[in-house]
Amino acid sequence: MAKPKITFICQACGAVYNRWQGKCDACGEWNTIVEESSAGGVAGGPQRSRRKGRPSALLPLAGENEEAPRIASGIAELDRATGGGIVRGSAILIGGDPGIGKSTLLMQAASALARRGAKVIYVSGEEAVAQVRLRAERLKAADTSVQLMAETNVEDILATLADAGRPDLVVVDSIQTLWSDTAESAPGTVTQVRTGAQALIRFAKASGAAVVLVGHVTKEGQIAGPRVVEHMVDAVLYFEGEGGHHYRILRTVKNRFGPTDEIGVFEMGDTGLREVANPSELFLGERNDKAPGAAVFAGMEGTRPVLVEIQALVAPSSLGTPRRAVVGWDSARLAMVLAVLEARCGVRLGSHDVYLNVAGGFRISEPAADLAVAAALVSSLSGAALPADSVYFGEVSLSGAARPVAHAVQRLREAEKLGFSAATVPSASADLPKSGISVRAVETLGDLVAHIAAGSASLSEED
Structure with missing residues (x-):
């Protein structure tokens, strides 16, 4: 009998080595290479080589198509993040920090689908x-027809699914526990994560059932395990949220059947997650209009306009190298605006320390926040509060020019709906x-700095 071949695989990126080493050359992580046997693994064994x-x-x-291509879950924010509903035969990977609410969201989605007549297996x-039943009772989902199974063996799970008939949705919590x-x-x-994911994805494509996989995340916030799993599935969603805030954001980072920049906003409560139809009111709920250094940014998350406070x-610094602290925005982008x-x-x-924060723990990724950040910085330095009824959006180039951004009409409509009466935008976006x-x-x-300085001077004269 041939001796099984021993390989060493990085648990962070999946790179394969012939011998152990401390650092992975592919991803740069330390102490992530583990010894594994290739016998019986994916494409392993002599029987595999002789298969025709x-x-x-x-x-x-x-x-x-005989059936509707998408399954509406009944949870509008989840359907928005997935591009209009869960596609039949698709595989979705959902990641998030421990305790963020992944299982709660999926239990509520499973019960909502079951109430609409879908066959769901958890x-x-x-x-x-x-x-699981205790959680279902707390979420008021115990009266639905969701079928439960506590199992970690992939072959047993697939055999049970085959005997039970084709379900509409299968939730697997989590992919790291399967073998x-x-x-x-x-x-x-x-090897185990890749094998289990491959088997479940094959089942989804062959049967037409949608499969949702739950994945743990690392300290860096990425889904643990090989990155190849993210390439295998059809959609990757991240469930985000700060421990000190009661809201949660379901962010799409990959979607083969819809846009990749949509978000769904939820609020965590005693009875589970509640949809937030208007996130702008949530992020602006505790705003102090008279404080200097605060600017309202009209941003876009996919097709949804969102207003947040920056x-x-x-403050003067006593250090040789002033501090630059950023929460919710790109630190490199802040350095560029300061320059x-x-x-x-x-x-x-x-010679000043600069601290920047996006209120509510929200994260901004678009460069359209440059004007709002600059306005907040100048306001804090001058000590004059910005107009409470004004919003800001626009990109700043290295030459100092204000560049236009997309979806200006949607941003202004959202600001007008929330009671704002003025907006500072690039000149190319003013013809609206x-x-x-x-x-x-x-x-x-x-021009923006001069306008804020003029407002500060007029305010000083009135005082």
Whole structure:
């Protein structure tokens, strides 16, 4: 009998080595390479090499589907994040920090689908059936027809699904707990995670049932296990939220059947997650209008406009190297805005500590927040509060010019709906359809600084 081949696999990226080493050359992580046997693994064993291929049926591209291509869960925020509903035969990977509410969201989605007549099977690999039932009772979902199964063996799960008939949705919580007889490594390793995910995805494609996989995340916030699993599935969703805040955001980072920049906003309560139809009111709920250094940014998350408050604090520094602390925004982008303010506008911030925070723990990824950040910084430095009824959006170039951004009309409509009467935008975005909001156009960042300085001077004269 041939001796099984021993390989060493990185548990972070899936890179394969012939011998052990401390650092992975592919991803740069330390102490993530683990010894695994390739016998019985994916494409392993002599039986695999002698298997002959079987011809598959060729079908025309044009045709009619017997069923609706998407399943509406009944939870509007979840349907928004998935692009209008869960696609039949798709595999979705949901990641998030422990205790963030992944199991709560999926239990509520499973019960909502079951109430709409769908056949749902919930597979728990981390909790017993009694524990899942306790959560279902707390979420008022115990009266639905969701079927439970506490199992971690992939072959047993697939056999049960085959005997039970094709379900509409299968929830597997979580992919790291599954193990297969075809792999000899321990559960949670790269080989086991990849084997289990591959088997469940094959089942989804062959049967037409949608499969939702729950994945743990690392300290860096990425889904644990090999990155190849994210490439295998059809959609990857991250469930985000700060421990000190009661809201949760379901963010789409990959979706083969819809946009990849949509978000769903939820609020965590005693009876589970509640949908937030208007996130702007949530993020602006505790706003202090008279405090300097606060600017309201009209942003976009996919097709949804979201208004958030950007808070800045500029204080003299006693350190040789002033501090730059950022929460909710890109620190490199802040450094660029500070450099443009100093080089193009004459705003001296080199001897000041700068702290920037996006209120509510929200994360901004688009460069359209440059004007709002600059306005908050200048307001904090001058000590004059910005107008409470004004919003800001626009990109700043290295030359100091204010560049237009997309979806300006949607941003202004959202601001007008929430009671704002003025907006500061780049001059190229000022030629917009007439609305009830006053638009102030700026060509350069210097125009914005001059306007804030003029407002500060008039305020000092009145005092």
